[in-house]
Amino acid sequence: MQLTIFKDYNALSQQAADEIIALVKRKPDAVLCLASGSTPLLTCQLLTEKALTQNIDFSRCIFIGLDEWVGIPPENEGSCAFFFHNQVFKQLNFSSSRIHLFNALSENLARECETMDNVIVENGGIDLMLVGVGMNGHIGFNEPGVSFDLYAHVAKLDETTTSVGQKYFREATELRQGITLGLKHLLESKKVLMLANGNKKAAIIQRAIEGEITNQLPASIIRRHPNSTVMIDEDVAAMLGR
Numbered sequence: 099m100q101l102t103i104f105k106d107y108n109a110l111s112q113q114a115a116d117e118i119i120a121l122v123k124r125k126p127d128a129v130l131c132l133a134s135g136s137t138p139l140l141t142c143q144l145l146t147e148k149a150l151t152q153n154i155d156f157s158r159c160i161f162i163g164l165d166e167w168v169g170i171p172p173e174n175e176g177s178c179a180f181f182f183h184n185q186v187f188k189q190l191n192f193s194s195s196r197i198h199l200f201n202a203l204s205e206n207l208a209r210e211c212e213t214m215d216n217v218i219v220e221n222g223g224i225d226l227m228l229v230g231v232g233m234n235g236h237i238g239f240n241e242p243g244v245s246f247d248l249y250a251h252v253a254k255l256d257e258t259t260t261s262v263g264q265k266y267f268r269e270a271t272e273l274r275q276g277i278t279l280g281l282k283h284l285l286e287s288k289k290v291l292m293l294a295n296g297n298k299k300a301a302i303i304q305r306a307i308e309g310e311i312t313n314q315l316p317a318s319i320i321r322r323h324p325n326s327t328v329m330i331d332e333d334v335a336a337m338l339g340r
């Protein structure tokens with residue numbers, strides 16, 4: 099694991115967007131897996147700006163959505179799908195047949211997981227996974243206590259996730275379960291970028307990268323990945339090495 103400290107959220111997001119662009123230039127059929135949420139928002143915005151200016155073609159890329167709230171339709175602006183449609187697909191020329199998001203309304207969520215696992219294998223694995231970290235140390239919906247050996251699965255959401263998650267929704271929303279790629283996917287991805295910015299993420303990131311590697315703090319798994327970079331701003335870095 100490599101740790102990179104940036105002056106601020108903008109510098110961090112610029113670099114994350116540049117890494118995605120560099121990968122797609124090198125490998126136009128790259129398999130990209132992105133998280134939604136507040137952390138990658140600016141990366142996505144800069145990515146679309148840079149891609150348009152540099153004329154980057156995403157039509158052969160495969161897009162994998164990291165996770166979704168079970169029972170929340172894609173039209174709901176709090177859904178991960180809504181985020182991807184608005185922040186990524188509207189601007190970039192991904193081909194719709196190459197976009198793979200979990201259908202969180204499916205009556206057969208186990209089959210959704212199986213389908214996603216197969217899509218990843220059939221396309222040769224994930225080239226780049228870009229993730230954020232939840233306030234409880236989750237990645238996607240890999241909640242504290244999750245096995246490091248799981249691929250896609252349905253998770254009961256932790257109390258922190260259901261309360262913090264309200265920030266994405268216009269009105270109070272009942273959130274119970276998430277459908278998510280597993281930490282085994284993260285371990286098998288060719289490269290992982292883990293992003294965190296702002297004071298509120300400082301304590302959890304400090305534990306993830308300086309504490310014990312444990313499934314009680316899923317983000318700590320990043321240290322087991324040989325080609326991962328934790329990208330943080332100075333607010334997060336301020337808590338490190340004490």
Ligand code: GLP
Pocket residue numbers: 133134135136137138164165229230231232233237238239259263
């Ligand atoms: C959410 C999502 C994750 C996201 C994380 C951090 O609940 N399930 O995919 O990366 O929590 O979110 P944010 O970047 O908004 O802090």
